[in-house]
Amino acid sequence: xxxxxxxxxxxxPVAIKRESSDYSGVLELNLYRNQLMLDTANTNYSYGSxxxxxxxxxxxxxxxxxxxxxxxxxxxLGGGSVVKTLREEIEFKGKIVGxxxxxxxxxxxxxxxxxxxxxxxxxxKYDAFEYILQTKSTYDLIIVxxxxxxxxxxxxxxxxxIDELIKRVxxxxxxxxxxMILSFAHEKRNLxxxxxxxKKGLSVRRxxxxxxxxxxxxxxxxx
Numbered sequence: 001x002x003x004x005x006x007x008x009x010x011x012x013p014v015a016i017k018r019e020s021s022d023y024s025g026v027l028e029l030n031l032y033r034n035q036l037m038l039d040t041a042n043t044n045y046s047y048g049s050x051x052x053x054x055x056x057x058x059x060x061x062x063x064x065x066x067x068x069x070x071x072x073x074x075x076x077l078g079g080g081s082v083v084k085t086l087r088e089e090i091e092f093k094g095k096i097v098g099x100x101x102x103x104x105x106x107x108x109x110x111x112x113x114x115x116x117x118x119x120x121x122x123x124x125k126y127d128a129f130e131y132i133l134q135t136k137s138t139y140d141l142i143i144v145x146x147x148x149x150x151x152x153x154x155x156x157x158x159x160x161x162i163d164e165l166i167k168r169v170x171x172x173x174x175x176x177x178x179x180m181i182l183s184f185a186h187e188k189r190n191l192x193x194x195x196x197x198x199k200k201g202l203s204v205r206r207x208x209x210x211x212x213x214x215x216x217x218x219x220x221x222x223x
Contacts, residue, residue: 129161
């Protein structure tokens with residue numbers, strides 16, 4: 001990458017590459033402050049504000065606590081910025097499973113963002129709902145970060161998906177759910193999600209207005 005683009009990136013995002021995706025529309029690789037980011041038309045997928053959002057969620061759970069976990073599942077891998085946070089900052093040494101439905105995103109994660117060099121990381125091209133229904137594995141932490149551009153699939157809020165998700169969490173484990181609130185309907189949807197999770201016996205913490213429009217919901221399985 002030439003020096004001029006790196007300098008310009010400290011003042012404004014610089015477009016590096018665009019790829020068409022069947023799921024996300026146009027995927028954009030942009031350089032900002034000398035950091036490559038994966039974006040779509042309306043939102044950041046990896047290494048920009050999203051990395052800050054998920055990092056805050058992990059900090060709310062506790063870095064030292066996460067460091068002692070054995071297995072982590074990432075539903076919605078994107079470019080893998082949360083994997084970099086887990087490995088490089090938290091120094092988590094255990095197994096990470098990344099699931100993403102978009103092969104274009106997986107390819108970029110592997111080649112551009114070097115997920116193929118991360119040890120003890122397994123990446124699967126899968127619909128997240130189907131993966132949760134079919135897997136027999138359980139995890140100490142499940143990170144749910146699923147967007148199609150700026151939209152969240154409806155299945156994330158279905159009781160059946162929530163029930164199956166809870167089954168995949170070990171006792172004492174967590175779900176970190178990244179959501180976006182752009183309307184009153186989204187606010188109501190999150191409140192219904194929280195009420196259902198509490199009804200199922202989970203401890204719930206809510207962190208609104210993270211990076212303006214995101215809300216983090218953290219579930220803890222206590223029994």
